[in-house]
């Protein structure tokens with residue numbers, strides 16, 4: 699027999715796990731990886747990147763409309779890594795140093811196909827620049 703408090707604890711943990719997986723979705727992907735233009739030093743110090751413990755080493759921003767990016771995953775239902783058919787302009791924000799709570803980045807731009815994880819017709823995870 700499980701006590702009432704431990705039952706609540708288990709329920710709470712379960713809720714957290716479910717919430718985290720719900721965060722791994724298209725909306726989170728958009729917020730992290732889709733922007734018409736970007737300033738690495740401001741973008742990487744704002745939500746959803748706001749540094750709590752450490753600075754993110756690398757983040758890629760794709761410069762295209764959300765619908766164009768979503769189209770990469772058109773018809774892909776099962777979790778699959780998919781290479782885009784078209785090339786995208788992108789900016790890689792690469793971590794250089796940290797001063798107090800400010801993470802500093804340099805920007806490297808390029809144009810290439812991208813590899814994303816598709817789920818239920820939308821990108822949910824950015825894998826890499828280039829083919830899968």
Ligand SMILES: *[C@@H]1O[C@H](CO)[C@@H](O)[C@H](O)[C@H]1NC(C)=O
Nearest residue numbers: 777778779814815816825830
């Ligand atoms: C996609 O690729 C990443 C990195 O190579 C890998 O860790 C992940 O398991 C792959 N996901 C799927 C759904 O194949």
